[in-house]
Amino acid sequence: MEKDNRVLEIIQYIKLKYDLTQYEVQNWEVISNITCNRETVYILHMQWVDTSLLINGNDINNSDHALFIEVDLASKQLKNVVNRGSQLHSNKLKFDLAHKDDIIKWIEEETGLAYKKQFVLFNEKENELYFKGCINDIPVSPTSHIKIKINEVGALALFSVVGHFPYKDEVKEDQYHFSIYHIDKAIMYEQLKLINFPDTQLKEFVPYYAIEEIYIKTDCTSTLNYEYFTFSKPRMLINQMLVWDAVEVASPFQRQALNTSSHIYTLEQAFKREPHPDLQPISSTQVRKCMLAIESFLSHLYPHDSGKWLINGLNRESGYIQALLKQKEDESNIVQRKMLIYLDSSTLEVLNFIDNIQMVSMYDGYSKSGKINVTKHSAFQKLSDVMVLEPAYVYDDELGYYVLCGKLDCQYAVNAYNGKIKALNEL
Numbered sequence: 001m002e003k004d005n006r007v008l009e010i011i012q013y014i015k016l017k018y019d020l021t022q023y024e025v026q027n028w029e030v031i032s033n034i035t036c037n038r039e040t041v042y043i044l045h046m047q048w049v050d051t052s053l054l055i056n057g058n059d060i061n062n063s064d065h066a067l068f069i070e071v072d073l074a075s076k077q078l079k080n081v082v083n084r085g086s087q088l089h090s091n092k093l094k095f096d097l098a099h100k101d102d103i104i105k106w107i108e109e110e111t112g113l114a115y116k117k118q119f120v121l122f123n124e125k126e127n128e129l130y131f132k133g134c135i136n137d138i139p140v141s142p143t144s145h146i147k148i149k150i151n152e153v154g155a156l157a158l159f160s161v162v163g164h165f166p167y168k169d170e171v172k173e174d175q176y177h178f179s180i181y182h183i184d185k186a187i188m189y190e191q192l193k194l195i196n197f198p199d200t201q202l203k204e205f206v207p208y209y210a211i212e213e214i215y216i217k218t219d220c221t222s223t224l225n226y227e228y229f230t231f232s233k234p235r236m237l238i239n240q241m242l243v244w245d246a247v248e249v250a251s252p253f254q255r256q257a258l259n260t261s262s263h264i265y266t267l268e269q270a271f272k273r274e275p276h277p278d279l280q281p282i283s284s285t286q287v288r289k290c291m292l293a294i295e296s297f298l299s300h301l302y303p304h305d306s307g308k309w310l311i312n313g314l315n316r317e318s319g320y321i322q323a324l325l326k327q328k329e330d331e332s333n334i335v336q337r338k339m340l341i342y343l344d345s346s347t348l349e350v351l352n353f354i355d356n357i358q359m360v361s362m363y364d365g366y367s368k369s370g371k372i373n374v375t376k377h378s379a380f381q382k383l384s385d386v387m388v389l390e391p392a393y394v395y396d397d398e399l400g401y402y403v404l405c406g407k408l409d410c411q412y413a414v415n416a417y418n419g420k421i422k423a424l425n426e427l
Contacts, residue, residue, distance in 0.1 A: 235314070
């Protein structure tokens, strides 16, 4: 990108703020991210080099000892720090993990976030603290987190801010006044699924009844699909069967190379916070054309698989339209056959795809020899006492803000052969 006084001012600001007098910026670039609430954030990424390395005749292109810093282009708030050297010539970036309160205060100052209102300590290890996003100490979804790592000499080794941390005006605050006993039993029963787990010792699939997570709003009847929040970008859920007329002979597909690098924009566009192209909505007409293109593609690649694939959803990714497909017959398997298809966002032509057939084929020799002896009703009764409803503020894409929900979950499953309860982490 072209040089710009606004960027140079930010670089000088960072240099003074963190006492980086012994460093110079070797490279910089502006990158962009999309938040779950459809906002575009532009980040200034800088590579700082210790000038003493230049004096000693070292190659400045060697980034082994570089200091990488990222800040929000608009607010100058710190987003990421990666220190590849053991030493750090700055007293402003040295910490003592024994004084967590000082570190938390520093994070608040750097990010503009309030502790226990927007982030909270979740886990700590030797030399490392891990925080999660929250609203008044209640977890948020999609998740967000902050990680800070201090090296053996007390210098900052890593600092990262990932995801969106909601502000007050993005939240419909509420009191968490309901429990699992208030939830409609029909919703809970619907979430109990029969799922085949692979047993690597027996070389067979063993069916278990397990709860599929879901968010339930405070009216105790409305729900938000948990699967939607496993994606970091806005996504259109479809869940529609794909059908086609089989061709006589399968034909190979000529993949086209993809360019998934960040979209090209000027500094002026970045400083104006111009919306990312991936935020453009996918129209109903485009959805239909995408489905036709995918059906045509599958009819040649897998001509006899009509009616076996579901298109789960569409989203824009790196300038392309991305489609997630799942095989219908694998719905009950914990390891599902999936396919990720990339389409040209203008012509809606299929360009490339990723198929997890190799991973799924690891279980080709596994049998399903047992007989289901336990009914769904019986399994539901067994798990009723170990189901949990935990509070979470969830981003409602239709409303455009975070709403208080209860996350229905269960860490146990019922063996459909013998009725025994087993922890999910043991399967």
